[in-house]
Amino acid sequence: MAEEKKKxxxxxxxxxxAGDRKCLTYLGMGLSATSQLLSFGPYxxxxxxxxDLIAVAPDWDAAVGIATYxxxxxGFALxxxxxxxxxxxxxxLAAFRCASNIRKATSDHLLKLPLGYFDARATGELRRIVDGCAASTETLLAHMLPDISGAVAMVVGLLVLLGAFDWRLxxxxxxxxxxxxxxxxxxxxGKGGEFMKAYMGALVRMNKAGTEYVRGIPVVKVFQQTVHSFKAFxxxxxxxxHMAQDYAGTFCRTPQVVNLTALNGLVAFFLPVALLLAPGEADFARFVTNFAFYSIFSAVVPTAMTKLMFVGEASQMSADSLARIRGIMGAEPLAVSPAPKRPAGNGVRFEDVSFTYEGAEAPAVDHVSFDVPVGSTLALxxxxxxxxxxxxxxxxRFWDATAGRVLVGGVDVRDVDPHELMDHVAFVFQTNKLFRRTLADNVRAARPDATDEEVRAALAAAQCDDIVAKLPRGIDTMLGPGGAYLSGGEVQRVALARAILKDAPIVVLDEATAFADPENEALIQRAFTHLAKGRTVVMIAHRLSTVVGADKIVVLDRGRVAESGTHEALLAKGGLYAKMWADYERAASWKISATVVDAAADAVAAKGGEV
Known part of the structure; x- marks a missing residue:
């Protein structure tokens, strides 16, 4: 189907x-053309x-067919x-089905893409393409195509009327x-086509930058900044x-003036012709009748041509929208092995793995190898x-390795069915999102068929009893706008509850305590203990105190393994990890002394300020 669309x-x-409603578009275009021809009837x-009136003038009563006409x-007008x-x-009907299917097709294709695709693209940009570009095609299919057929019918009708009345006029x-x-x-x-591409690109950029700005409004208010602090927006x-003003003022001004002058001053073209032809007309009454007809009929021409002008604009916008939709549809989905294998265990192994992000010059991961045995904890x-x-x-498989292999249970992750791989791995990120749903629904996202008792058990294991107790309706309390809000540390504990409920044998923790206060960090550490029990854990942490008990620590520097071993062994080596540990201990024990405060106060007072 995709290949058919592409061709x-x-x-x-x-x-x-549009699927089976495609024929409705052609039917609608035919009806629009018929409507345009019928609109000639009154003229x-x-x-x-x-x-008839001119023929019997001045005996107007003799024109008996006036009422019939x-x-x-x-009748023709109606x-x-x-x-x-x-x-x-x-x-x-066809346009709505088309836009709906575009949204469904792009959304369905996005679900098949590797999760890393979304890290590389802003949500505002994707939303604009999936929703905005699909909506822009509705105008073309619903209004502009029938207007095109109507305009063509108008030109054909004009050519017919040339011979029917007076071809010269x-x-x-x-x-x-x-x-x-x-x-x-x-x-x-030319430049007009390039402008429409730039115009749609500008809309996408503004949508993307605007989304970032709205999300950052709290920061703007706290630091008393203005919109200029968000330079991109x-x-x-x-x-x-500037682009729109330059296009409209410089490029379009003259052609549009010529266009409007020609259409709205149409009488200026055939009036001189009529004046030149009138003296030589044998049947002057018929000539005057024809002149009256074209004078009235000329009002149709500007309307039809204006519709065509908007058709051109809509077609260019739709062409650009279609190109952006193709950009999504052309993204390579996550490859699925034709003969998927099942992991034979829950261990994780990196074998000489390298990976380079698209457009980057240096690899983010460069020939990395390590092993995480079943049930052990490895810290990065x-x-x-x-x-x-x-x-x-x-x-x-947020991304696939550029070189080397990532093995789960002895099987290359590229040979495992993606659904089964996801069942094997649970994640807890440093920034987690909660849906505008109940607390139970947020936890149940990990396993939709879980019972309330299983949800409560997962929350208890994640040290969330205090969260449930303070909510007015317990696990049935709505979170987000119109409901309850949780702190950053509480959100992390709910995310841990999700991971516990999923009960996956492999757990990936990415800076899960990054934004937690000391009290929440202690609770999260207890939840970690429950989550890690009997599971294979890969954890990333900047707070080195959280990795002291790891079975193995791998130190990465510039994409390569600098050293590895247990906490004690790495300290004994005196390498990069030992330096990081010393820096961490200094930072953890640092505090502002009374002497420093007094000295600062004296300095301010000496300058005439107030403390």
Whole structure:
């Protein structure tokens, strides 16, 4: 299906998403064209009225067919409206199905991508593509395609009317149409096409930067900053404004002036023609009738051409949206082995593993090897940027190793079914998210079929009894807006409860105590003890006190293994770990002495300030 959409290209690719409702688009376009032709009916009736009145002038009562023509004109007008409405109903049904299927297809494809894909892309950017780009296609399919068919029908009708009444006056009416087409082609091609791509890119950037800004508002308020503190957001707005002003003011001004002048001044084209032709007309009454017809009919032309102009804009936006949707759909999903293997145990092994992020020059992990036996705890420590989190993310296949192998139970993780691998691994990150659901639902996210008793047991094991006790409805209390809020340390304990409830044999802990206060850290450490019992644990920590009891410590520096061993053995080596431990002890014992405070106060007072 994806290959079929890719081959279709453009409108065909979009309509492929409409499925069995694709035919409604073509039906709607046909009805719109029919509606446009029916809308000519009243003008033709007016011509007949003018013809009969001029023929019997000044004996107006002799024109007996006037009322009949009037009713025919009303009938044509009503029929045109009804048919156009039916056409829009058809195209809207197809457009809504198309946009819905685009959202479903992109969302479904995102679920198949490695989790690392989402770390590399902002949520605002993905939301804009999945939701905003799908919505932008609705305008094209629901309104613009029927308008295109209507405009084509208008041109065809004009050509027919050229011969039916007076081809010379009809040709004069077509001159502004040709000028309008040329002006719109100038705006929509070349720099115009590049602008639409830049315009959609600017919207994505503003959406991305705006999301980051909204999330950072608490920081802005605390430090009394302005929007300028969020340089990316400010620059995204300014760049968008300058780009739009430059395009509209510099590139589009002249073509649009020509376009509007030609369309709204249409009478200026055929009036001189009429004045030149009038003296030589043998049947002057018929000529005046034809002139009256084209004078009235010319009002249709600007409306139809304006619709075409918006069609060009919508088609460019849809083309760019489709390109961005292709960007998501073209991302390689997580590879699934055709003959998946089951892990023979719960041990973890890295065999000469290397990994480089897309676009990076240096590898984040460079020829790393270590072994985590079943039921043991391995700690990854080292300077920031050393590759600790990257190593941890390779175990559950957030990314696949560029070289080497990551083994779980003796099997390369790439040969394990992704669902089974996820069942084998539980994670606790340094920043965890709670849903706007009840406490029970948040914990039950790890295992949806868990009973309330199992949820309570997991919460108790994660040292969350005090959290449950303070909530008004216990585990049935809603969290988030309109409900209760938890502190950072409490959120971490709830995340641990999730991991405990999942009961996975392998646990990955990434800086799980990073934002916890001393009281919460003590409770989290107790929860760790329960979580690690009988499980294989890979933990990352900057607080070295949390890894002292690990069975093995691997020190990573610049993506490589600098040293490894137990806490005591590494201290005895006097290497990088020993230096980090000494720095940690100094930081842990550091405090502001009374002498330092007094000296600071004296310095401020000496400058005439207040303490």
């Amino acid at each position: 279709g290209g453009g409108i065909g690719e979009l309509l492929a998403y 033709v009736c007016i011509w007949f009225v003018a013809r 009037g009713w025919w004109a009303v 029929a045109s409206i009804v048919v156009y409405f039916a056409g829009l109903m058809c195209t809207h 009809g040709a004069a009416c077509l001159v502004p149409v040709v000028i309008s087409f040329a002006a719109m082609a100038t705006m929509m091609s 400010h620059e995204a707005i300014i760049d968008y404004a 420590v080292g300077p920031s940027g050393g590759g600790k989190s990257t190593c941890a993310s390779l175990i559950p």
